[in-house]
Amino acid sequence: MAEKTVPTMSGKQATGRETTRDQERYIQPPVDIYETPEGLTLLADLPGVAPGELDVRLEDSILTIRAKAKHAVTGEPIYREFELVNFFRQFELSDRVDQGKITARLNHGVLTLELPKAEKAKPRQITVQVEKAAA
Amino acid sequence: MATWDLFDGIEGLRRDIDQAFERMGPQFPMFRTAFLPGRAAREYPLINLYDEQNTLYMEALAPGADPSSFNISVAGGTLTLSGEKRRVPGEVKHEAFHREERAAGKFVRTIELPVEIDDSKVTAEYKNGLLLIGLPKAEKAKPRQINVQVT
Numbered sequence: 001m002a003e004k005t006v007p008t009m010s011g012k013q014a015t016g017r018e019t020t021r022d023q024e025r026y027i028q029p030p031v032d033i034y035e036t037p038e039g040l041t042l043l044a045d046l047p048g049v050a051p052g053e054l055d056v057r058l059e060d061s062i063l064t065i066r067a068k069a070k071h072a073v074t075g076e077p078i079y080r081e082f083e084l085v086n087f088f089r090q091f092e093l094s095d096r097v098d099q100g101k102i103t104a105r106l107n108h109g110v111l112t113l114e115l116p117k118a119e120k121a122k123p124r125q126i127t128v129q130v131e132k133a134a135a
Numbered sequence: 136m137a138t139w140d141l142f143d144g145i146e147g148l149r150r151d152i153d154q155a156f157e158r159m160g161p162q163f164p165m166f167r168t169a170f171l172p173g174r175a176a177r178e179y180p181l182i183n184l185y186d187e188q189n190t191l192y193m194e195a196l197a198p199g200a201d202p203s204s205f206n207i208s209v210a211g212g213t214l215t216l217s218g219e220k221r222r223v224p225g226e227v228k229h230e231a232f233h234r235e236e237r238a239a240g241k242f243v244r245t246i247e248l249p250v251e252i253d254d255s256k257v258t259a260e261y262k263n264g265l266l267l268i269g270l271p272k273a274e275k276a277k278p279r280q281i282n283v284q285v286t
Contacts (some may be wrong), residue, residue, distance in 0.1 A: 030237045
């Protein structure tokens with residue numbers, strides 16, 4: 001799974017954000033990706049994101065995670081260590097991922113994406129035929 | 136437990152600078168602090184404090200923490216927050232990871248509160264990965280309206 005650090009700026013894939021022009025700011029959420037025999041699991045930290053503010057999209061093998069985060073409090077800030085801004089990150093999926101079977105869930109500010117492997121990418125056991133030695 | 140904090144002054148200065156840039160409007164967003172701490176973060180979780188009339192609110196950035204692991208205690212003007220964030224549910228071998236960017240593990244943090252708190256009425260809520268702690272001010276720390284007698 002290659003990451004689109006520099007999104008292509010041509011045709012349909014022109015989804016990149018240019019921070020110099022855009023009034024909105026984006027940060028890349030930190031992710032963990034691990035592999036199991038069945039597929040890949042991606043975990044992304046998206047604190048402050050309500051389920052309705054999350055947009056996970058797959059187009060032309062490019063997986064886009066986009067989310068809006070909101071602070072939970074009103075009141076006058078008197079001490080600040082972090083700020084919540086919008087999240088944006090893209091990954092390019094290979095054809096070894098079964099793109100029709102991707103599932104996503106959001107729980108306690110963590111997005112879990114299950115990316116099952118396509119049948120042809122799964123490890124297969126090949127049985128070895130043993131010929132009987134000629135008598 | 137009053138401790139003299141060398142970084143208090145630095146924090147104040149940083150806030151002043153932030154406010155100065157904020158006044159210039161949203162066209163200078165790059166000067167404001169916005170980041171998510173990774174594994175190398177100094178303190179975890181990061182917190183924000185908000186002041187409302189009678190309550191102080193603390194917001195802690197703790198996505199993916201186990202809600203039952205949270206332990207919050209308030210005593211003598213300090214708040215101690217501890218808990219655990221597991222990297223993944225279950226066991227995953229280290230070799231299976233393609234990317235490991237998220238912060239994980241057990242955490243504990245002690246914060247000195249700026250005002251006196253009514254310890255018995257502290258509330259906490261965990262929502263969308265943010266832990267929100269409501270700290271009602273003690274009676275004598277609340278702002279009071281003083282009537283001016285006209286003679």
